[in-house]
Structures are given as structure tokens and as C-alpha cells.
Amino acid sequence: MFETNRLLLREYRPADEPFFLELFNSYDVLLNMTPNFVAPNHDRSLEYINSMKRTVLFVVAESKKTGVQLGFVNVHIEPPQNLDGSISIALAKDWWGKGYGTEIMEWLIAYSFTSLGLRRLSLKVFASNPGAIALYEHVGFKHEGRQREAVWKEGKWVDFLMMGMLSREYQSLRSQHSQNTPVCPVHDV
Template identity: 30%
Template sequence: MYFKRFIGERIYLSPLNPDDYLKYAEWINDLEVSIALFEMKTPITAEGERQIIEDLAKENVFAIVLNEVDKLIGNVGLHNINWISRTAELGIVIGDKFYWGQGYGKEAIELILDYAFNMLNLHSVYLKVYSYNVNAIKCYEKVGFKYAGRLREAIEVAGERYDIIYMDILKNEFKSVYIKEVVEKKKVSPK
């Protein structure tokens, strides 16, 4: 079961449902999906994925669900939140490959950034991405992420060396897509 916590045009973000662990295990064990994820290079059992989802469900991680049909296609979340510096790390996966390259990731990132900046009052959100993940980098740029640095030849995959790219976005660089609209609806005109 899903709950419409943050609603976009085509998707909404819902608290994670630990009962989806088999779907997540299927995605994580698909090399095309997991090759882009940090620390997901080894196969994972269904029971192992269940524990991961239960742990993530206690954090600021949300399921990405299609509005019209309530279908789970991935998740997005904020990790390593530093409440003093007001920073967090973005993590996202569109596990259902049918929905790759159609803008669902961009919409999910916009919704989670809206939450990060306008509900959690964070100042910046950063991410790490492998240099070979060109489509993800283009998506992050479209949302407004800027290059913050890179670790050159930091990983090796299939005998080739690749950089880890760091990107970030500041609160004043982001325009609210959802929360501001909800607040405006709640305002009462003065009498």
C-alpha cells in the first residue's frame, strides 16, 4: 500500500513499503540497474533486501510510484543528513528499466529536493555519480545540480577506470514545485 506524501505530475513519493522487498531484490540483482549504484556490487538475497528496506523506511527515503496506477518504479531519498551544516546526500534508483529516460527520475528528484529545502530546511544537497552514468549526469544538470568536484579514476569496472563526480545544489538555486503550492492553498485571506 502506498500513501501520496508528495505529489508530482506523473508520480508521487510514498513512505517505503517493506513488503516490496522482492521487487527491490529483483532490481538490485539486475546488473544494468545496480552498476550505477554505490556499494551494490554484490548479489543480495531477498531477506537481505527486506532488512535494507525496513532500515531505509525509518529514514528520509520514499518509494517512487506512478500516479495513475499506483505502480512502484523506484525510490529516492536523503542520506547522511547533517543537521548542523544542513546538508544531505541524494540517492535515487529507477529500478523498473521500462521507465528509464522518460523524466521520472527528474520529477522524483524535484519532489525530494522540495522536501529537503522547504520542509527539512536544508541548505544544500549533494550526490555522487560514476562518470560513465551519462544519462544520470544529464538528469542532475536539468534539475540544477552543479559540478562540485571529482575523484579521478576512483573506481575500476570491467578493466576501465572511471571518475566519481560530486555534484550539489543549494537551497537558493532551487524553485519549489509542490510544497509552496500546498502552503498557498492553505493561506486564509485577512478579514
């Protein structure tokens, strides 16, 4: 288990299943997830959870104060020799715009580069998701490319943006800050 200022980042438990099914049935969350989720589907949601449990890192974000689940983040590395972690993150809508995404991403970046020894992190985001794009830019991700009209969504074609961060870029961000205060501290519990 890991912790940030306001969150516990812990293993998935069977008791989390109702939260995940609700998360994957939320229209607003579903709208911004990968194109595999075109409509809520109980069996596919369970398959997705099981696939995340097989990744190198899959944690549930939970409020320290209330014990309520907020969302999840995971890192998938394929093929392993490239040391490129592909990120997935989702928060329940009630927690959007409150800094939790930043808190999770800062922890994830630090953990991925300092503990997992990754060379880079990458992600895909819909161009129609300005909140997520702003978050990723804020924590240091760079735009690496665009897949034009990649997904049919809500009656129109939407672009996918590819974003990434290299370990040396993370180290540069850390060196720009005080040596005593890392950009993205990692805390084990």
C-alpha cells in the same frame, strides 16, 4: 504520502520487498549504484533497505495510474548540523528516459529546501553514467568535484563526480520562473 503529476511518493511497505530485491538484482541498475553493490546479494539488499528506512527521507515512487513501483529516493543527513542532504535515487530500467527521474528530483529538491529546511543537497554519480549526470544538471545541480579513478568497475577505473545544489541556488531558480508556478511544487496527499 506526497504526489507529483504522475507519481505517488509514499512510505516503504513490507510488500515492496520483492520489487526492491528485483531492482537491486537488475544488472543495469546495479551497474550505476554505489560501489557497495558489486554483485546481487539478497542479504545485503535487505540491509541496504533497512539502512534507508533510518534516513530522514525514504520514499517509494509509484505510478498513480497503475500502482506499479518505479523506484525510490532517499535523503541522508550526516552530520545533522551541516544541513546537507545526501541523495540516493534509483529507477527500474523500464522507467528510464520517460521524465520520471526529473519529476522525482524536482519534488525532492523542493521538499528538501522548503520542508526539511536543508542548506544544500549533494550526490555522487559515476562519470560513466551520462543519463544521470544530464538529469542532475537539468534540475540545477552543479559540478563540485571529481574523485579520479575512484571505483574499479567493469574492468576499468571509473571517476566519481560530486554534484550539489545550495538552497540559494534553488531560490534563484524559483525566482526565474513565474511567482505562481514554483520550479518544483510540493504536494502533500
